[in-house]
Amino acid sequence: RxxxxxxxxxxxxxxxxxxxxxxxxxxxxxxxxxxxxxxxxxxxxxxxxxxxxxxxxxxxxxxxxxxxxxxxxxxxTAGDLDARVDDPLTRDRSRPQDEVAAVAAALDSMASSLQSKLLAEQRFTADVAHELRTPLTGLHAAAELLPPGRPTELVRDRVAALRTLTEDLLEISRLDTGRERLDLDAEHLSTVAERVVRAAGGGAGSGGAGDGTRVEVVRDVYVETDRRRLERVLGNLVANALRHGRAPVVLTVDGPVVSVRDHGDGYPEYLLAHGPQRFRTEGGATGHGLGLTIALGQAEVLGARLDFANAPDGGAVATLTLPQRPPVGGTPEDAGPR
The missing domain is CATH 1.20.5 (Single alpha-helices involved in coiled-coils or other helix-helix interfaces)
Structure with missing residues (x-):
């Protein structure tokens, strides 16, 4: 400068x-x-x-x-196979498809394929059950006409098992349609549990059965629910515990929560990880794996949550958590614990 x-x-x-x-x-x-x-x-x-x-x-x-x-x-993943991404780019094939559109299209295609296979399986289950029902009815009537004896008892026992299997398949097919409706009624939860235990024990005294099945009430509640479906859920859980576990089998009522525990080897790992699966059993167990499947389906219809776990000191534990609704026309005294 x-x-x-x-x-x-x-x-x-x-x-x-x-x-x-x-x-x-x-x-x-x-x-x-x-x-x-x-x-x-x-x-x-x-x-x-x-x-x-x-x-x-x-x-x-x-x-x-x-x-x-x-x-x-x-x-x-949660089971809603009607869900679709429906990405805008996948609707117009003339537009360039990026990687996100490719992933969305693959996911939609997978969901559609799974849904188609599931619907085909459901239709097959329903068709088989309906087709078996008529000949089994005739077979049952014919078995009743056989003369008394050990062979007749074996035939009747197998026919009864086939009828039970058919009815279970029909119930599963109805649950698969998702059109089940509730028939609500109000009752103390402990009363329902005691009735289930008496039915499982062949009419034993109140609160227990001769096979080591009993009810323990921590806190009773008055619930509004579908009594038939609730008894079906608890009955299947108790039957599964008696068949695959060991006594004593204990039903514990604690408010709107009912747990069913046996003292056997517990649930298998696949059931804890993925839930009940129809026609799958392990370890030489008898049955068709339909009881817990039906219990889970009926619990969903009730709006309840059914969880499966193994107790730390051994035994299987199934926990049913009911949505507590006010009873229709019930009094405040009826609605509380007793």
Missing amino acids: HHGRPTMWAAGPADHGRALAVEVDYSQQARTIAGLDGAILWSSLLAIGATLLVGAFAVTRVTRRLHATARVARRI
Whole structure:
């Protein structure tokens, strides 16, 4: 700078040992360069900001679609096979398909395939049960006409087992349709539990059965529920405990929660991990694996939750948690614990 101004100097040799120097005022050029630097800086900031906004918008769209795909996958895992991603890109095949659209299309295709196979299985179960029902009715009537004796008892026993299996298959097919309706009634939960135990024990005294099955009431409640379905759930749990576990089998009523515990080897690992599965048994167990499947299905119809676990000191524990509703026309005294 010269005299406070940007200055450019140029010098060179001249004649007789002298030098020639030229002073040029550089103020205008300096202002031009400074303005150009500022323009470059601001344009760069604007370009970076625009790029970030466009990138954020694009990433948000992708992540939103991924979150929607994940939500649908969780719904399918929970059993809702009607759930679909229905990604916008998958509707128009002429548009370029990105990776998210490919994943969404694959998930929708998988759900449709699973649903089709499940519906085919349900139709097959229902058809088999209906087709077996008529000839079994005739076979049962014919077995009743046989003369008394051990062979007749064996035939009647097997016919009864086949009829029970057929009725279980029909019940499962009705549960599969999802059209079951509740027939609500109000009753003390302990009364229902005692009735189930008496039926399992062949008419033993109140609160217990001759085979070591008993009811323990911690806190009784008056609940409004479908009595027949509730007895079916508890009856299947008790029957499973008596068949596959060891005595004593204890029904514990604690408010709207009923637990059924035996003292056997406990539930198998597959059942704890995935729940009851029809026609699957392990360890040489008898039966068809339908009892717990029906119990779980009827519990869902009741709006209840049925959990399976093994006790730390041995034995299987099934816990039924009922939704407690106020009784129809009940008095406050009836609605409370007794």
